[in-house]
Amino acid sequence: MTIASSHSEARPSPVFTPPPPSAEKQYYERSTPLTLSLIELNPQDVVEGLMTEKGFVAAEVTPVGPMREACPHCSGVALQLVLRHRHVKRSHLFCRVCTRCYDAVTENGHSVLML
Numbered sequence: 001m002t003i004a005s006s007h008s009e010a011r012p013s014p015v016f017t018p019p020p021p022s023a024e025k026q027y028y029e030r031s032t033p034l035t036l037s038l039i040e041l042n043p044q045d046v047v048e049g050l051m052t053e054k055g056f057v058a059a060e061v062t063p064v065g066p067m068r069e070a071c072p073h074c075s076g077v078a079l080q081l082v083l084r085h086r087h088v089k090r091s092h093l094f095c096r097v098c099t100r101c102y103d104a105v106t107e108n109g110h111s112v113l114m115l
């Protein structure tokens with residue numbers, strides 16, 4: 001009884017196979033928008049005005065335009081960007097609906113509106 005250890009398997013002719021594309025770099029698209037936190041501001045701190053018995057009457061300000069950020073108190077209402085000019089002490093975000101004023105800060109706590 002002999003142990004048949006035959007290596008008679010027909011080896012296929014070597015076929016060149018390209019290496020797998022393991023070196024393919026993954027590029028993660030930075031589509032995530034800048035994370036901003038909204039901080040409510042005291043209107044008296046951002047706009048010149050008078051405190052009356054009926055409330056704070058601010059000088060007329062002209063928003064530049066709607067922002068991507070929505071008012072936390074009014075869902076779906078885009079905040080208006082108000083830039084610092086005559087009666088505006090500092091740039092801020094303004095909600096036309098609830099007349100709240102906001103500052104937008106980054107994750108690091110830096111205001112994106114204060115230059």
Ligand SMILES: [Zn+2]
Nearest residue numbers: 071074095098
């Ligand atoms: Zn609002």
